[in-house]
Amino acid sequence: MARTSTVVRVHSAVLELAAERGPTALTMEGIAARAGVGKQTLYRSWPGIPALLFDALLATGGEPSAPGTADDLPGQLEQMLKAAITEISAEPHASLLRAISAIIQTDESVARDYRERLLEPQLAHVHAVLAAGGSLDPPRAAELLLAPIFYRWFMRLPPLSGPELHRHVHDVLDLIGGTAGG
Amino acid sequence: MARTSTVVRVHSAVLELAAERGPTALTMEGIAARAGVGKQTLYRSWPGIPALLFDALLATGGEPSAPGTADDLPGQLEQMLKAAITEISAEPHASLLRAISAIIQTDESVARDYRERLLEPQLAHVHAVLAAGGSLDPPRAAELLLAPIFYRWFMRLPPLSGPELHRHVHDVLDLIGGTAGG
DNA sequence: ACCAAACGAGACGATGCGTCTCGTTTGTGC
DNA sequence: GCACAAACGAGACGCATCGTCTCGTTTGGT
Numbered sequence: 001m002a003r004t005s006t007v008v009r010v011h012s013a014v015l016e017l018a019a020e021r022g023p024t025a026l027t028m029e030g031i032a033a034r035a036g037v038g039k040q041t042l043y044r045s046w047p048g049i050p051a052l053l054f055d056a057l058l059a060t061g062g063e064p065s066a067p068g069t070a071d072d073l074p075g076q077l078e079q080m081l082k083a084a085i086t087e088i089s090a091e092p093h094a095s096l097l098r099a100i101s102a103i104i105q106t107d108e109s110v111a112r113d114y115r116e117r118l119l120e121p122q123l124a125h126v127h128a129v130l131a132a133g134g135s136l137d138p139p140r141a142a143e144l145l146l147a148p149i150f151y152r153w154f155m156r157l158p159p160l161s162g163p164e165l166h167r168h169v170h171d172v173l174d175l176i177g178g179t180a181g182g
Numbered sequence: 183m184a185r186t187s188t189v190v191r192v193h194s195a196v197l198e199l200a201a202e203r204g205p206t207a208l209t210m211e212g213i214a215a216r217a218g219v220g221k222q223t224l225y226r227s228w229p230g231i232p233a234l235l236f237d238a239l240l241a242t243g244g245e246p247s248a249p250g251t252a253d254d255l256p257g258q259l260e261q262m263l264k265a266a267i268t269e270i271s272a273e274p275h276a277s278l279l280r281a282i283s284a285i286i287q288t289d290e291s292v293a294r295d296y297r298e299r300l301l302e303p304q305l306a307h308v309h310a311v312l313a314a315g316g317s318l319d320p321p322r323a324a325e326l327l328l329a330p331i332f333y334r335w336f337m338r339l340p341p342l343s344g345p346e347l348h349r350h351v352h353d354v355l356d357l358i359g360g361t362a363g364g
Numbered sequence: 365a366c367c368a369a370a371c372g373a374g375a376c377g378a379t380g381c382g383t384c385t386c387g388t389t390t391g392t393g394c
Numbered sequence: 395g396c397a398c399a400a401a402c403g404a405g406a407c408g409c410a411t412c413g414t415c416t417c418g419t420t421t422g423g424t
Binding site for chain 2: 022023024098099101102103104105106108111112114115119143144146147148150151154155156157171174175
Binding site: 188214218219220221222223226 | 401402403404405
């Protein structure tokens with residue numbers, strides 16, 4: 001009579017270990033022990049660590065903010081990017097993403113999974129807002145908006161401050177939203 | 183009567199393993215074996231893998247291109263960034279940087295070393311060219327120029343194509359070089 | 365109440381870490 | 395030339411983790 005399902009216990013173990021002991025504690029053995037589960041049970045449900053981490057991450061499913069109106073495009077983008085910065089900087093997300101990002105550097109197939117399951121949805125969300133705002137080239141604008149955020153996170157530099165983010169959004173909109181030349 | 187110095191043999195081993203077997207082959211044991219050297223000799227000269235990889239990378243010391251004239255600022259930047267893209271995409275550099283980038287994600291002190299020894303010199307080089315060209319805010323322009331390049335490399339997306347890079351440079355110069363508002 | 369499937373636990377060999385202990389080479393002072 | 399100490403190549407060691415495997419033990423369906 002399992003009070004809690006195995007999957008939930010495993011996801012909880014992953015999130016707890018990430019928050020309490022950081023990305024390097026996210027091992028199959030450590031997760032199994034913390035979840036009170038056999039290693040074989042983990043391997044039965046997930047092919048390896050990356051898949052398990054992706055699932056634990058997505059199970060926390062922070063739904064992105066509502067589609068919103070076309071009013072105040074810069075404000076909407078700023079809010080959305082601010083939320084993204086906060087999310088990648090706070091535990092347990094930060095440690096989960098660090099662990100995944102490390103693996104991405106040495107495993108191309110995990111990179112593909114990351115792009116498809118995490119990056120592209122985020123880009124699509126920005127696309128949608130930009131397109132609703134009449135941007136000329138949403139994919140490019142989305143990349144320009146997000147690239148410095150990821151760059152700083154990867155390099156472990158301080159994230160864009162409020163004013164920096166404000167200016168960044170307006171600059172990209174100026175560039176792509178209307179006045180840019182080919 | 184050592185024909186070749188230990189340091190040179192170790193560096194060669196690192197570069198060979200990186201090029202032939204990829205980032206995951208860059209282990210202390212593998213490097214020692216390939217170099218025909220004892221592990222203790224490695225630990226005597228370097229505190230760990232990251233320091234060893236940094237040294238091997240910097241020993242290949244591709245000197246950046248000449249300072250150049252202030253003419254054709256966009257062309258100069260484009261050439262410089264194109265060189266950077268090529269360098270991070272070609273072996274053995276690519277595998278060395280992948281291995282280091284993976285460690286950066288889980289070791290803050292290695293991230294600091296990376297920024298100081300590799301990132302900041304590169305940024306400074308771009309700063310210098312921008313400043314000579316009369317840019318209003320060289321540090322910010324340099325970050326905007328480099329961020330998408332690193333972003334794509336980290337995410338293992340295809341690098342900026344020639345035309346994309348051309349446009350990118352001109353866009354950032356338009357934005358920062360003169361017409362941008364606060 | 366039975367049985368098969370799934371389970372927790374952990375042993376196993378492989379690999380890498382960082383430390384340590386061997387003999388052996390090497391180069392310097394005499 | 396010789397002797398000695400420092401540095402060396404080699405690899406054993408204990409630890410951690412991987413992914414596979416083998417145990418009894420639960421557990422859920424009939």
